[in-house]
Amino acid sequence: MAKQITAFGSRHGGAEGQLSHLGRRGTRIVLVGTDGTWGDLVAPGDAVARRAAEQAGLALQDSFDGELAARVTTGPYEWKRMAGIQLGGRGGA
16 A cells, blocks of 8 residues: 555655544545546555655645645546435435
8 A cells, every 4th residue: 555655656656645533434545646646545544654655755734625635636537426415316426
């Protein structure tokens, strides 16, 4: 997982992240590249997610708002998908 985080950062001019607990499903690592590209990974738990972020040198933010969220660039795919989810459908998936 650390290799995936490092590769993401390399492709997007660096990256920062934020962890979100998903309950039994694990912990989501949201990645935001310096260029505004975003992505995510799901780790089996918080300890695994934190260890991967640390190994990759990923700076973690406490929340996904403010400056971090403002850097995210969305395109047609995301807008179509979000619209579908809001309407109860599958969006662009």
